[in-house]
Amino acid sequence: MKKIIAVTGPESTAKSTLTKELASCFHALSFSEYAREYLAEKGHDYTYNDVEEIAREQLRQYKLARQSTAEMVIFDTWLIITKVWFEWVYQRTPGWLEQAIRENPVDLYLLCKPDIPWEPDPLREHGGDERERLFQLYKNELTSRGFRFAEIGGMGEERIQQAIQAVKEII
Numbered sequence: 001m002k003k004i005i006a007v008t009g010p011e012s013t014a015k016s017t018l019t020k021e022l023a024s025c026f027h028a029l030s031f032s033e034y035a036r037e038y039l040a041e042k043g044h045d046y047t048y049n050d051v052e053e054i055a056r057e058q059l060r061q062y063k064l065a066r067q068s069t070a071e072m073v074i075f076d077t078w079l080i081i082t083k084v085w086f087e088w089v090y091q092r093t094p095g096w097l098e099q100a101i102r103e104n105p106v107d108l109y110l111l112c113k114p115d116i117p118w119e120p121d122p123l124r125e126h127g128g129d130e131r132e133r134l135f136q137l138y139k140n141e142l143t144s145r146g147f148r149f150a151e152i153g154g155m156g157e158e159r160i161q162q163a164i165q166a167v168k169e170i171i
Helices: 015-026 034-042 048-067 079-090 095-103 129-145 156-168
Strands: 003-008 029-031 072-076 108-112 149-152
Touching (some): 003 015, 003 048, 003 079, 003 156, 015 029, 015 072, 015 108, 015 156, 048 072, 048 079, 048 095, 079 095, 079 129, 108 129, 129 149, 149 156
Parallel strands (some): 003 072, 003 108, 108 149
16 A cells, blocks of 8 residues: 655754655655645745745655555655745645645655754745744644654654654555
């Protein structure tokens, strides 16, 4: 049975690194963080409609993943992050997003803790205390929905091994 994993958490918490490492370890299909690709091309000044377009592409990728022959698919971020982002930045979400989250399940969320140093880059916005606040918002969102998740922390290899162990528990 196909397993869907979503790596989630605040900015600069090694989500992309974990996605690549897990995809390699488990020979999984992976999807990189579409928001980064989109904003790298469009620029840092984004709108509500841009974020909605990002969410629609995440959903399209999910549907492609479901149709694939891969036994495991790993997403670098998922609609939960996008939903919280809508609420954080715009104090509202598109009407279709809630249903999309419900109807497109993820088997395991890996919630990355903001316990590693912030690495600034042109596309990152929320360092410092905001990372901890966003982490709590993501955790509350996952908990309130009853979604299975594992908190991933530590530096370097420790972080990777925690993620690998969490994935092994569902396969």
